[in-house]
Amino acid sequence: QVQLVESGGDSVQAGGSLRLTCAASRYIVSTYCMGWFRQAPGKEREGLSCVSWSGNTYNLASVKGRFTISRDSTKNTFYPDMNSLTPEDTGMYCCAAGASCTEILLLRGGSWGQGTRVTVSS
Secondary structure, three states, X not given: OOOEEEEOOOEEEOOOOEEOEEEEOOOOOOOOEXXXXXXXXXXXXXXEEEEOOOOOEEEOOOOEOOEEEEEXXXXXXXXXXXXXXXXXXXXXXXXXXXXXXXHHHOOOOOEEOOOEEEEEEO
16 A cells, blocks of 8 residues: 645636645555546546556546646656646545556545645636
8 A cells, every 4th residue: 555645736717727746655656557536526536647657648538638647756746737727627636546547547446645625716
């Protein structure tokens, strides 16, 4: 297991940008897949994006082109850079680390953080 801590959640205007950060308790870049999911008010959790241990990235269609996931192996951290935010992006954002991006994007396991809140106003 690995512990994950998110930060960077904030309130922004529609059209704005945010970078969230997920800090892992130990080195995981070359051995884990890392990703993000969110839970919007009144909705089910949904996997958003993932970067595999080999560097391949996967994104949910609704965020493709707006969200970019990256990682910094020197800091054991990974990030989504979120652009062109809309009120529909409001929610609790959580990072996850697991054996595969399938596991992460389908929320089937792995280690999860507690989340950081993002609010987008119109």
